[in-house]
Amino acid sequence: MNDGQRMRLLLARDAWRDAEKAYSNEAARYAGVWWFPEGPPADGWPEPVTAAALARLRELREAADTARTDYYDLAATPQS
Helix, strand or coil: CCHHHHHHHHHHHHHHHHHHHHHHHHHHCCCCCCCCCCCCCCCCCCCCCCHHHHHHHHHHHHHHHHHHHHHHHHHHCCCC
16 A cells, blocks of 8 residues: 555545544434533533424434445455
8 A cells, every 4th residue: 555545544544533523423412311521512402403403413324324435445356
């Protein structure tokens, strides 16, 4: 694997990580139980789940899934 291929793989991994974090951060706004080390938000109450919130979560989940697929596709590509 040359430097360019390694960099593309690392960038794909970082994109996947960032997409997962965006989804988790958004989902945490609506969850009654927080899983982050810093605990619940300052007000301690989750936001109500609305149709718009569900649409946003679906978009973020799809983006994270796409980023994961892109990473694995790149990782599985034979390197010369």
